[in-house]
Amino acid sequence: MLRTRLLERVLEDGTAAGRRRAADPDAVLASIIESLRRILNSGCGDASIDGRYGLPDLRGLVRAMPQSADGMKEAIKEAVERYEPRLKRVRVKRIDDPDSHRVHFEIVAELNDEEDADARHLKFNTRLERNGRLEVST
Numbered sequence: 001m002l003r004t005r006l007l008e009r010v011l012e013d014g015t016a017a018g019r020r021r022a023a024d025p026d027a028v029l030a031s032i033i034e035s036l037r038r039i040l041n042s043g044c045g046d047a048s049i050d051g052r053y054g055l056p057d058l059r060g061l062v063r064a065m066p067q068s069a070d071g072m073k074e075a076i077k078e079a080v081e082r083y084e085p086r087l088k089r090v091r092v093k094r095i096d097d098p099d100s101h102r103v104h105f106e107i108v109a110e111l112n113d114e115e116d117a118d119a120r121h122l123k124f125n126t127r128l129e130r131n132g133r134l135e136v137s138t
Helices: 005-011 018-024 025-040 058-063 069-083
Strands: 087-095 104-112 121-128 133-136
Touching: 005 018, 025 121, 025 133, 069 087, 104 133
Parallel strands: none
Antiparallel strands: 087 104, 104 121, 121 133
8 A cells, every 4th residue: 555655654643534644545646746846856965865866956957958858857767766666667758848948857657556456657747947946746
């Protein structure tokens, strides 16, 4: 059974309602989105526990576009695979949007739920904002 992150479960009140929320599919999805935001908006070396956590400086990669698009895709894929264990079979695709002049990526993955025989496919959209942060949505 998939759950919210450990820290989220620790902070729950311990009631039956809190335990149900930790296993609720919508709460799990919201938890994954928040986790992706944290991962993708952290710079490599920012987390003292693991120097590989996060992404390289995206602003530098954006300046080298479109040549750096493959590097950005691979960095996103590796970070998600390494630090979000609730997702498996992660694929990242660059989405060209000439109107917005912003960098967009689509993350497609399956929920890594061993108890569920039917794989649940998820799609997340990312958009690099002017401030250098990646916004994540479904």
